[in-house]
Amino acid sequence: MISKKKFNTIGEIQRLQELATLCREDVGLHSLDGSIRIDAKSFVGMFALNFDEPILVVSESESFHKEIKHIGENL
DSSP: EEEEEOOOHHHHHHHHHHHHHSHHHHHHHHETTTTTTTTTTOOOOGGGGGTSOEEEEOOOOOOOHHHHSSEEEOO
């Protein structure tokens, strides 16, 4: 599953990472053009993405996508 999201605050990004670390499945964050792909569970990896732009949140966990539904903007 893929969710296209735009995060507006550091708190939203922190909450996303917290939920990702609790998820058993892999969670990836990808730039829209696919040039940057990081593990959402990696604090250091978060610095690679430009959160001023929308990102793709990728995970096979349907429950994870339900949990992040109200974090940031759904695009």
